[in-house]
Amino acid sequence: MSEQQHKSRPVGGTEYSWCKAVPGGTGITVLALHLTTPPNIPFLQNALHSLQLSHPNLRSKLTFNSSTNTFSLTTPPGPHIQVHVTHHSSTSHLITNDPLVTAFQVVVEHEMNDNAWINPDGTLVENADVLIANVYGLSEAEWAVVLRIHTAACDRTGALSCLRDLLGMMKRGEDCGGFKEEWEISLGIEDCVPDGKTHKPFWARGVNMLGYSLNSLRLANLDFENTEVSRSSQFVRLKMNSDDTSRILSGCESRGIKLCGLLEAAGLIAARTSKNLPEGQWEKYSVATLTDCRSLLDPILTSGHVGFYHSAIINSHDIQGGENLWELAIRTYTAFDNAKKNNKHFSDVADLNFLMCKAIDNPGLTPSAALRTSLISVFEDPVIEHTNHLRGDIGLEDYVGCASIHGVGPSIALFDTIRDGELDCACVYPSPLHSRKQMEDLISDMKRILLDGCKEEEA
Structure with a gap:
């Protein structure tokens, strides 16, 4: 050849x-x-x-x-x-x-x-x-x-x-x-962004870059357990039955928000709770919401078009303890939605790519050289699958789709699926920066918080 x-x-x-x-x-x-x-x-x-x-x-x-x-x-x-x-x-x-x-x-x-x-x-x-x-x-x-x-x-x-x-x-x-x-x-993706969507004046770009950098210094993280040993990616599962999943999705729909906002809110509450801080003590956490840009590109691409066409929007939220799950979910989703309406998923791509590469080259710029860029990352839309029929056809017992994050990335990356009506999240984390027990406890608390939200919705 x-x-x-x-x-x-x-x-x-x-x-x-x-x-x-x-x-x-x-x-x-x-x-x-x-x-x-x-x-x-x-x-x-x-x-x-x-x-x-x-x-x-x-x-x-x-x-x-x-x-x-x-x-x-x-x-x-x-x-x-x-x-x-x-x-x-x-x-x-x-x-x-x-x-x-x-x-x-x-x-x-x-x-x-x-x-x-x-x-x-x-x-x-x-x-x-x-x-x-x-x-x-x-x-x-x-x-x-x-x-x-x-x-x-x-x-x-x-x-x-x-x-x-x-x-x-x-x-x-x-x-x-x-x-x-x-x-x-x-x-x-840069070759397919519609004209004008990435435009940002030079000074505005500089201010934004400075804002991202200074804001990162004020961010709290999930407690690190071991920062010295080389890392690998592990995952735990967050699963909910069809009834609870239906209540959650109905609650999101009635409030005009998406599931990503609710998962981010549950993660923020669980992370702060894990620290046993006195109520009223503020901590600022960062969340990254990943959005598939295919339908917004020029030309418009289908889901079958293979390549990397996601963009991230990063927001930070002050958490003081005692937050109501649904109120915080509305706040996190609204912050993401407003940023997307202002085209930040396009205008900030170059800035975030630059900062990501700088963190990779200089891990000491991040707390404890942990390379953590946010507390949690969530996709804007879950994957919706119907696979029950494949159990008998090909013997499909289970499947998982996720990606490693133990280099640069969040402490928790949620890969959420609604599978045959049931929520199933693969929650990936860097080990031993975080231990399996620490993450099992955190995800268990997230599930409890979501179930309490289901009860509130039912009431």
């Missing part, structure tokens, strides 16, 4: 920040299926080839030019992914004796921390695939199918769209799925 057959472009600003973040451990996206029916490996590989044909970003390789300090996405014309299989006898060494951590969870955490984009000596891997596929035997009757993706090439929306395509192919038993072959590499 000649070099002329490849297509290549330099990464955009947002993609560059992820290229900087992933070597440190933030931005390794994992989609994992827990199956009770053995996967057909040749079929799975053909199905992934179909996905790579229809989504050029998924067959791209990430290259780094050390002389210019730049990254590029280089896309070969044909699919090339190989599924790697680890049998149960080899997987068993990963499995812990902790009864609170399932074999499936252990595999997901292992994948989040398996950084294929950096060498053991810390240098970047040349021509690294952005998509990796693994199958693990969890037991004699359970398997995990895992896709690991570099976030610069594919965000949560694109990854879940591909997962739906893959599940559809697995259900039909067909590996083509009717996909058409695409050859054009996707554009970066």
Whole structure:
């Protein structure tokens, strides 16, 4: 295959920040299926080839030019992914004796921390695939199918769209799925922002940058438990039944807010409660709300358009204890909604990318060099899935979609799903900066706070 057959472009600003973040451990996206029916490996590989044909970003390789300090996405014309299989006898060494951590969870955490984009000596891997596929035997009757993706090439929306395509192919038993072959590499988000949306006068940009920097010095954090040991990403689950989920969603709808505002409010209350501070003592916490910009771009993109097209809006909130959940939820969501109406999800992209890269290069600029940029991050909209029918069709027992955050990022990243009417959040955190017990207690308190909100809504 000649070099002329490849297509290549330099990464955009947002993609560059992820290229900087992933070597440190933030931005390794994992989609994992827990199956009770053995996967057909040749079929799975053909199905992934179909996905790579229809989504050029998924067959791209990430290259780094050390002389210019730049990254590029280089896309070969044909699919090339190989599924790697680890049998149960080899997987068993990963499995812990902790009864609170399932074999499936252990595999997901292992994948989040398996950084294929950096060498053991810390240098970047040349021509690294952005998509990796693994199958693990969890037991004699359970398997995990895992896709690991570099976030610069594919965000949560694109990854879940591909997962739906893959599940559809697995259900039909067909590996083509009717996909058409695409050859054009996707554009970066900066190339698709409508004219005028990113404009900000020079002095306004300077004031905003100064504001972000000074504000960060006043922010409180969740208590750090170990700042010395090297970190990895772990997760716990926040689950609620369909009745409680329905009450929560109804409460949000009646107040004109989205679920993200409620989850942020519960996280803020739980974080402050964990410190046992006297009521009335103020603390300022930062929250990051991630919004999918596809429908706002020019041209408008669909959820099936693979690339990174999310933007973050960061707000800070003063918490003094004794806050009402719903009142705080309205406050957090209104702050986000107003910022979005003022186009801050576009106008502040370059500023936040710059600050993110500065934090990566200078961790000492963050408290305890912890690289924490906010208390919590939440997506504007949850993923809504209906998968009960796949239990019998392909033996789908469970699935998780999340990403690592133990480099630069929040203390808690919520990847929320409404699955068959039930709220299911994968809550990712950096360990041992935060311990599993600390996070289990925090998420348990968040659930209690949400359940109290359900009772209030019912009353």
